[in-house]
Amino acid sequence: MLTKQVKIDQITVTENGIVLYREATSILEDGVELSKTYHRSSLTPGQDISAVPANVQAICNAAWTPEVIAAYQAA
Amino acid sequence: MSTISAGTTSNTALKQTGDTTGNLVLQTNGTTTAMTISSSQIVSLTSSLALLGSTSGSVSLTAPAVAGTQSYTLPTAVPASNGYALTSTTAGVMSWAAAGGSPGGSTTQIQYNNAGAFGGISGFTTDGTRVTASTTIGVGGATPSTSGSGITFPATASISSNANTLDDYEEGTWTPAVTFGGGSTGITYSSQAGTYTKIGNTVRLGILIDLSSKGSSTGRLAISGVPFTTSQSGTPVSVWCDKVTVTGTIQPYLYSDNNIYFLYLSSGTATNVTNAEVVNTSSLYVSVVYPTAA
Numbered sequence: 001m002l003t004k005q006v007k008i009d010q011i012t013v014t015e016n017g018i019v020l021y022r023e024a025t026s027i028l029e030d031g032v033e034l035s036k037t038y039h040r041s042s043l044t045p046g047q048d049i050s051a052v053p054a055n056v057q058a059i060c061n062a063a064w065t066p067e068v069i070a071a072y073q074a075a
Numbered sequence: 076m077s078t079i080s081a082g083t084t085s086n087t088a089l090k091q092t093g094d095t096t097g098n099l100v101l102q103t104n105g106t107t108t109a110m111t112i113s114s115s116q117i118v119s120l121t122s123s124l125a126l127l128g129s130t131s132g133s134v135s136l137t138a139p140a141v142a143g144t145q146s147y148t149l150p151t152a153v154p155a156s157n158g159y160a161l162t163s164t165t166a167g168v169m170s171w172a173a174a175g176g177s178p179g180g181s182t183t184q185i186q187y188n189n190a191g192a193f194g195g196i197s198g199f200t201t202d203g204t205r206v207t208a209s210t211t212i213g214v215g216g217a218t219p220s221t222s223g224s225g226i227t228f229p230a231t232a233s234i235s236s237n238a239n240t241l242d243d244y245e246e247g248t249w250t251p252a253v254t255f256g257g258g259s260t261g262i263t264y265s266s267q268a269g270t271y272t273k274i275g276n277t278v279r280l281g282i283l284i285d286l287s288s289k290g291s292s293t294g295r296l297a298i299s300g301v302p303f304t305t306s307q308s309g310t311p312v313s314v315w316c317d318k319v320t321v322t323g324t325i326q327p328y329l330y331s332d333n334n335i336y337f338l339y340l341s342s343g344t345a346t347n348v349t350n351a352e353v354v355n356t357s358s359l360y361v362s363v364v365y366p367t368a369a
Binding site: 018024033034040 | 218334
């Protein structure tokens, strides 16, 4: 049976607060992966994150302190 | 009562008669059995058998202290080639065989431990000098791709400190977004696509943007959403712009804030491209190669 699996499999926070995350889409047949593709996104401190996945939002909210946002915008 | 005779007139060198067991038992010190000769077993030694060298020394065959009841049958012929090893069945019937066992699979196939036996890897062969993998290889614990041919790297790179080690490969898509002064109010696209390939610490990006409306934000033109941060802020970017009107040549740069900014020389001064130079149907086709620490 073919199944499609989509998940955020990697979230990285850079030194200046940029959040990079990767969405992996896998096609599996009886649990065996037939193909996998990636779509990457990046978010800069202070950016609107209302449309991004909840687990990415949580990372952003933790990483983006007012100081981080101010330092990024001042750079 | 037993009778031992030797050198009798019947040509018997040594014989025992009169013992109901029929065995000939030789003892040392008159009490310790050293050798028994019976009708079913020519010689039974209680110690080791020493074969004396014709000049000096000896070679001994010794049974283990707790010997059990095992029997070995010697091979029926000499080895077919030099270097053969003595093998045995579970019944102790021995024969000569090529050392190391017999290879599995077909000729040229590289061998692996197949549940304790040799097995041939059909997709991994050698001519004795070069190795050929017919499908995919996984490194760093990665499960090899079930499609195509190539090297599969771990989903999360395991970065090597060795300068000669290729430690990462990844390709995928991303979504580039146009901003003016950091805002994107009302911007829409007829095409909005990004691709990336990461090889080791080098990233290549491709961007295809066709605007259908530039919206109402104002300020300097940038492309955001870059999937990997650059470790060389100010990396020059190749671009072809359509319907972006400036006097001079546009030269974009990728900065460590993850934005690509568009500049041009105006009277010798680097000047930002802004919303004023962009129209609703402008196009930006971009390519950039840059180093990343990620």
